[in-house]
Amino acid sequence: MPVGKPNAALFCFLLVFYCPACPFPHCSLSSLFLSSFFPFLSKIIKVRVIDDEEYEKNKTFYLEISGPRLVGSNDTKEEQLKEVEEDEEALAGKDEDDQRVADMGRPMLGDHVKLEVIIEESYEFKNTVDKLIKKTNLALLVGTNSWRDQFIEAITVSAGEDDDDDECGEEKLPSCFDYVMHFLTVFWKVLFAFVPPTDYWNGWACFVVSICMIGLLTAVIGDLASHFGCTVGLKDSVTAVVFVALGTSVPDTFASKVAATQDQYADASIGNVTGSNAVNVFLGIGVAWSIAAIYHNSRGEEFRVDPGQLAFSVTLFTIFAFIAVGTLMYRRRPDIGGELGGPRTAKVLTTMLFFSLWLLYILFSSLEAYCHIKGF
Incomplete structure (x- = not known):
């Protein structure tokens, strides 16, 4: 390598990369740079790191200084290596004192000749990838291909989810509590098994039919709660804030619980609570009262609540x-x-x-x- 000054010191740096995904984990690359042989001067080494936009763990490489030596301005790499061999042979032919004096005149390395450089992973990109993987696994978990699979799943007693059992690789048997809960919920499982599978129309059929069935069940629960309150002698206002509100809010409670356990932040779970109440007040009451007001106005009557x-x-x-x-x-x-x-x-x-x-x-x-x- 040509140099700019005839009296310059040549330093050799060894870069050892470690990549977990590489079949050859240790790859070496030599890089040469020149620095004036003065103690008050320094040299900045720039190492280009290629961003391949792939999700990777931490990477490590080492920067090591090898023995410095003087080179000429127009020496090629072969000539430099030849000079090094000749110098070593010349020193080997001298006696011990001469060799010690010659070694003392050489440029000497410091105490720290090896540096470890760690390229840390991007935690923001890691969180994004983790969310995408979680959503993909969730879609595979809850997705269904046919009504047959849905009805089989509805009438089958399944054990509760347990990560420890999944890690052990052993299938967990249903407990007594699982059988009791299956007996109490089998009617609702079979009822919602009539909802179209998630593969139809990219999930839109499942979404629309589910919303309609939830609205229908909400109306049925409201009527049943009203009749129950009338039977036991409760006022409608008390029945509404106790039984109707409790029955219609249980699905929101479980939805918030699932969102809280699957999301890193609390936005989804708390937003579900506030959003569901906003829909109940603004959309539910607003649409119902608007339809009633339009109907009574068309008949020339005055609508009051x-x-x-x-x-x-x-x-x-x-x-x-x-x-x-x-x-x-x-x-x-x-x-x-x-x-x-x-x-x-x-x-x-x-x-x-x-x-x-x-x-x-x-x-x-x-x-x-x-x-x-x-x-x-």
């Missing part, structure tokens, strides 16, 4: 909602870590607080409905 205990219930719900949101914001402290999860004590206290708010809401709404306390 008796507010009843609505003002008291909405005010009480708003107060408890502010308490709940404030609790979630407080849980963002470093000692807890976020809206969901965290230390066991924080989880238990938050659960007890939210459960107490629900019981207090039912209690105060029922007392106001039966005129034990004065509302608005």
Whole structure:
């Protein structure tokens, strides 16, 4: 390699790469650079790292300084190697004292001649790939190809999910609790087995039919709860906030639980709760009242809705909602870590607080409905 100065020191660097996916894990590459032989000068080495946009773990390579030697300005690589061999032969022919003096006159390496360089993986890209893999596995898990598979799955008693058993490779047998839950839910499993499989129309058929069936079941549950309240002598407002709300919110609760366990953040689970309530209030009540208002107006009648205990219930719900949101914001402290999860004590206290708010809401709404306390 030609050099710019005749009195320059040649340093040889050895780059040893390690790639887990490579069949030849140790590949060496020599790189030469020149530096003036003065202690106050330095040389910056630039190593080009190629980004192949593939998901890879940490990579490591080593930068090692080999023995320095003087070279001429127009020496080729073969001539340089030949000079090194001649110098070594000349030193070997001298006696021990002369060889020691000659070695002392050579450029000397420092104590640190080897450097390890670690290229860390991109954690943002890793999270993206993990989410895509999780969604792909979830789609393979819940996807169905035919109605036959759906009905077979509906009437089959399956064991609960357990990651430890999957790692051991042993199939888990259904427990007594699994049989009891299957007996209680087999009707709903068979009913929803009539929903088209997810492979039809890219899942749109399953989505539309599922939404229609959920709406139909919600209406049936509302009527059953109203008749149950009438049978036991409860007012409609109490029946609505206790039985109807509980029955229609159980699916949202399980959906939020699944979202919380499968997502790294709490956005999906909390957004499902707030979004479902927004749909119930704005879309559910708004569409129903709009249709009723249009119908009565077309017949020349005036449509009015008796507010009843609505003002008291909405005010009480708003107060408890502010308490709940404030609790979630407080849980963002470093000692807890976020809206969901965290230390066991924080989880238990938050659960007890939210459960107490629900019981207090039912209690105060029922007392106001039966005129034990004065509302608005």
